[in-house]
Amino acid sequence: LSIAEVNQLPFEEFIQIFGNVVEHCSLCAAAVWRNCPFSNIQNLSSAFNEFMDNLPMIGKEGILRLHPDLAGRLAMAGALTQESTKEQASAGLGNMSTDEREKMSRLNSQYKEKFGFPFVICARQNKKEAILKGLEERLNNSMDQETLTGVDEVKKICYLRLLDIVDKNSKL
């Protein structure tokens, strides 16, 4: 889509197209729509980022809680959204050894036990080794730190999903 076409979308179509650029959180798109018209993809991406930044901590935690685990139960059951399925596959999470899978599952459980929301990282920018390393390192962070770090990763995931939809070079 060109940015001009994005700006022409009625609300319902905007939600159909952008409703999952933040995983399972169409509220973000519903809020961002009001900032139409957008001058380019960066401007659209900033609108999503600002909405997320302006949420209270409890709202940020809610965005993280809406994310599926990496290589978790849903992934094993093939029950991920299209976007998540592609992203998790691109990180090589589909072909982990038994040891890697057990380690990922154990660390994910520890992480969720400590923070109350899943470990979130942009899987398109991290292979499985970096994801396991990130999990181990970030486990030592504080709740507030991890809430903000997780949202930063959601912003990266969101931008890459926008790139799949909106022509990067189109501008008003």
Ligand SMILES: NC(=O)NC1=NC(=O)NC1=O
């Ligand atoms: N828990 C997660 O980090 N989930 C995900 N990261 C991605 O990039 N795609 C996901 O589904």
